[in-house]
Amino acid sequence: MQIDESVVVITGGAIRLGRAHGLHLARKGAHIAFSYLPNEPWQETKQAIEALGVRCTATELDVRNLAAMQRWVADTAKTFGRIDVLINNASPWLMRPFLEVTEAEYDLCNDVTVKAAFFCTQAVAPIMLQQGHGVIVNVADLSVYEVWPGLGHHAIAKAGVVQLTRYAARELSPTIRVNAVAPGPVLLPPDFTPEQIEESRQRTLVKRLGAPEDVSRMIALLIEHDYLTGHVYFIDGGELFTH
Numbered sequence: 015m016q017i018d019e020s021v022v023v024i025t026g027g028a029i030r031l032g033r034a035h036g037l038h039l040a041r042k043g044a045h046i047a048f049s050y051l052p053n054e055p056w057q058e059t060k061q062a063i064e065a066l067g068v069r070c071t072a073t074e075l076d077v078r079n080l081a082a083m084q085r086w087v088a089d090t091a092k093t094f095g096r097i098d099v100l101i102n103n104a105s106p107w108l109m110r111p112f113l114e115v116t117e118a119e120y121d122l123c124n125d126v127t128v129k130a131a132f133f134c135t136q137a138v139a140p141i142m143l144q145q146g147h148g149v150i151v152n153v154a155d156l157s158v159y160e161v162w163p164g165l166g167h168h169a170i171a172k173a174g175v176v177q178l179t180r181y182a183a184r185e186l187s188p189t190i191r192v193n194a195v196a197p198g199p200v201l202l203p204p205d206f207t208p209e210q211i212e213e214s215r216q217r218t219l220v221k222r223l224g225a226p227e228d229v230s231r232m233i234a235l236l237i238e239h240d241y242l243t244g245h246v247y248f249i250d251g252g253e254l255f256t257h
Contacts, residue, residue, distance in 0.1 A: 028072070
C-alpha cells in the first residue's frame with residue numbers, strides 16, 4: 015500500500031512511540047487521526063503533524079470506552095472518507111512486582127492493551143473490507159518473549175496482542191493484512207538510572223540503543239510491503255538472541 019495520501023489511525027498517538035509513528039508517516043504524506051488522554055500534549059503533536067502539510071485530527075478518548083471508541087472510528091472514516099491503516103499502539107506502562115499487582119492494575123493493562131485493540135480492529139475492519147484494502151499494525155514488545163521483572167501483567171496483555179495479530183490476519187485475509195512489531199530498547203522509561211541504561215545497551219548485539227523512529231520505519235515497511243502478514247517483527251538490536 016502506498017503511504018502517501020493514506021489515512022492512518024493511531025491509538026495513543028500524542029506521546030512516545032505513538033507520536034513518533036504519526037510524525038514519521040506524516041513525513042511520507044499520510045493523513046493522521048490519533049487519540050489521546052487528558053493532560054497529554056496533544057496540541058503540540060497535532061501542530062507538528064499538520065506542519066508537514068497533511069491533515070490531522072486529535073480526539074480525547076479512553077479506549078476502554080468501547081462505544082466512544084467505535085464512534086471515533088466512524089467519525090474518522092466520515093471525516094477522511096476512508097481508513098487505510100490502523101496502528102493499535104495504546105498501552106499503559108506500570109511496573110509492579112508480581113505479588114503486588116492489583117486486580118485494577120491487571121484489568122487496566124488488559125483492557126487498554128489487548129481488549130481495546132481487539133474491538134478497535136473489529137470496528138475498523140468492516141470499513142477496510144468494504145473499501146477493498148487495509149493494513150493493521152499492532153504494537154507488542156519483547157516482554158512477550160523475555161521475562162522482565164515487575165511487568166508480568168503488562169507482558170500477559172502484550173502476549174494477547176500477538177495472538178490477536180495472528181487470528182486477525184487469518185480471519186481478515188486476503189483483504190486486510192495484520193502484523194505486529196515488538197520493540198526492544200528504543201524508548202527506555204524516563205526514571206531509568208545510568209546503570210540501567212547501560213545494561214539495556216549491552217543486552218543488544220549491536221551494543222547501542224534504538225530510537226522510536228526505528229520502530230516507525232518498520233511500521234512504514236509493513237504498510238508498503240504487500241506480501242507481509244500474520245507475523246511479529248522485532249526491532250531490538252538483536253537483544254532477543256542474547257537470552
